[in-house]
Structure formats: C-alpha cells, structure tokens
Amino acid sequence: MSLPHALLTSLLEQPCSGMDLARRFGRSIGFFWPATHQQIYKELGKLEAAGWVRSSAEEGARGRKRCYEVLPAGEQELKRWVAETDEPPPLRDAMMVRLRAEAALGTGAGVENDLLHRLARHRTQLALYEDIEQRDFTGRELSAAEQLQYLILQSGLTTEREHIRFCEKALALMEALEPAGV
C-alpha cells in the first residue's frame, strides 16, 4: 500500500491542502497511483497521527482548509520505504477475459465493442502524455529530478502505445476470423 508514501512525496514537492493534493494527483502521481479525496483525507489523518506531517489552518480560505507539510520523521520514513522492494502489481484486465471468453464461445460474441472503446481511451491518454512531454520535457536541459520524472512519463507513453497496438492487432485478427457480415 503506497498511498501514504505517494502523499509524502507529493507534499515534499509542494506543501498544500488535501483538496489541492487530490487535484494534483489527478494530473501527476495519480497516473500510476490513483486516489480519491476520501482516501486522501483519511490517510492525511493517519500521517499526522504518526508524526510524519503537520498541518496548520489556513486563514482567509473557504471551508476548514489546512495546509500539510512533511516533517523530518516523514522524510526519513519515505527514504526507508524507497529502499524497500515490492512484487510487481498483478494485472487485472477484463478485456483479456473477454477475448478468452470470445474464444470459448466461438466468434461473433462482440468483443470488438470493448476493443474499440479501449482504443479510443488509450489514444486520448497518449495525447495527454504527449502534451505533457511537449510542455515540460522538450527543448531544454533537464535537472536530475526532471530526468527521473521524464523517465516515468516515458513509461506511460510506451504503455499507451503498446495498448493501442494491441487493440489494433486484436481488431485485425477479429476481422480475419469473422469475414464480412458475421
């Protein structure tokens, strides 16, 4: 479970409130560790109880806005955790189950729907990553931290391109197996 450490990382980059974190997750760490605001608030409470972050009420803001920042103990904990290892996350992909079900049922069951839908989603996501690449990592010298961040983005780019190629290949195969009109 990496949410606490994802939050520590994000707060280390920039102290902010829970709502700000939720928004930033949506366009950076959230690409490979999604989290809703509910999870984030709950976890921030635990981080504060553990003495890894502290929060201070923010004057002149709506609601009960609090700003969180990482304490030295939190940075220590993050360092400790970075040096650990994990098993690779298990895949769980319904589309693969569908393809196998289509094979078991005989063709014509309609897995093309999902293939086309995925294709569109992966193209959208790829375009988003390409925008980020263009905006943040192109045409200048990158610091060490930026080179690492770019590496992570490149993983996303490669993954999306692979998914697109897979969907196209699968659709071509379906076409070949079900000649016109089936």
Place this chain on the structure above:
Amino acid sequence: MSLPHALLTSLLEQPCSGMDLARRFGRSIGFFWPATHQQIYKELGKLEAAGWVRSSAEEGARGRKRCYEVLPAGEQELKRWVAETDEPPPLRDAMMVRLRAEAALGTGAGVENDLLHRLARHRTQLALYEDIEQRDFTGRELSAAEQLQYLILQSGLTTEREHIRFCEKALALMEALEPAGV
C-alpha cells in the same frame, strides 16, 4: 468485476471443481485475472444461485468435491457480458511512486533495490510465457480459438519485455545520475 465471467469462461472450456479451477487459474486466466480459492468458492456459490452453473457431487474423490458445469443461461450471460465495455483498469505501481520519491528526495535513496527485484521477476515471467508459446503455439496450424489465446499470450510477452526494458533504462539512468560510489 469480471470474476464470475472469468469462471464461466473457464468452466465452458472445461467443467471441473473449485479446486481444479483455482489451479487452472494459476496458469491461464489467472495471468490477467488472479483469484484465490476463497474468492472462487464464494463466486461459484453465487453462480449456482443465479442458475448459471450447476454442480454435482463427484464420487470417489477426497473431501466434498463437486463438479461445476455451465448451464445455457450462463452461456447467455457470458455472451451478453462479452459485448459490454469497460474502462481500462487504472495503473497502480509502487515502483513508479518510488522513482518519483527518489526524484523528490534527491538521488541516493535506494530505488535500485526495487528496480533490480522487478527486473528479476519480469525475466522469470517472460521465460514462463516463452515456454508456453513454444509448447502450445509453435510449429503448427492454429484454430480460431487458439489464435485468440495466442494473441492474449503475446500481450503478456510484450508487456514483460517492456517492463524489462524500462527497468534496464531506469537503472542506467540512476547509474548516470549517481556516479560511482554514491
């Protein structure tokens, strides 16, 4: 949630008991939809209650072994589900969080441990997939169903190779950023 449909698919390929299903999951559908025997038993109960499968006690077997087979209503349900669409499964990868944490902490935090560990795991998994490819899909004509199954396996092969390349690239970058001895 695709477990019920993964079970229907597997039982359609070959009726069997819960324990047999759990074993077969470990080397086929389980590659992209893992499930423990607990989940499988619970779900088989629901499938039977829904009238999608039926079970019969198996004589001359240890324990209370039951054999499950798909009913016509179950096959209908599977067909219905195959034609649906899903969102692509969200990524959740602790190693990416570690890389970003390493960037935020400054280098030397030790993400190489996880990179090397992953590299070993992905090489093992790739070797397993290559064995299956060699054994089941090489050197003969493939039926339509087998071509689909091979397509799924190829997705696994590509994914593992991409992960290996990523780990190697990341390790090379870490090396470049932390010259000898750091």
Place this chain on the structure above:
DNA sequence: TGCCTTTATGCAACAAGTTGCAATTAAAGA
C-alpha cells in the same frame, strides 16, 4: 442581514480481495 453558492473536509455504508484457519472426507500407512 439573510440566503445561496462554492470550496473544503469528513462520515458511513458498501464492494472486492486477502489471509488465516477450521471442517469434511477419503486414501495411505502403522
């Protein structure tokens, strides 16, 4: 001032999956 909207925080119920352990039955061995 009083009311509505916006921003921020949070509770509670639910869903899916994991882990550890218990119960049932048959085969194998002393």
Place this chain on the structure above:
DNA sequence: TCTTTAATTGCAACTTGTTGCATAAAGGCA
C-alpha cells in the same frame, strides 16, 4: 483398525478502495 496425511470446501476477520451524502466556513448578492 486406528491414526495420519492430503485434498477439498468453507467461514470470518481484515484491508483497501469506492460511492453517496453530510457538514463547515467563506464569498457573492439581493
């Protein structure tokens, strides 16, 4: 025969994450 072992099924507690809704505080506007 009696005990042990293996195979199979299953319960219960826990963890992680989701969804829908509730609460709190400030700003905008009649």
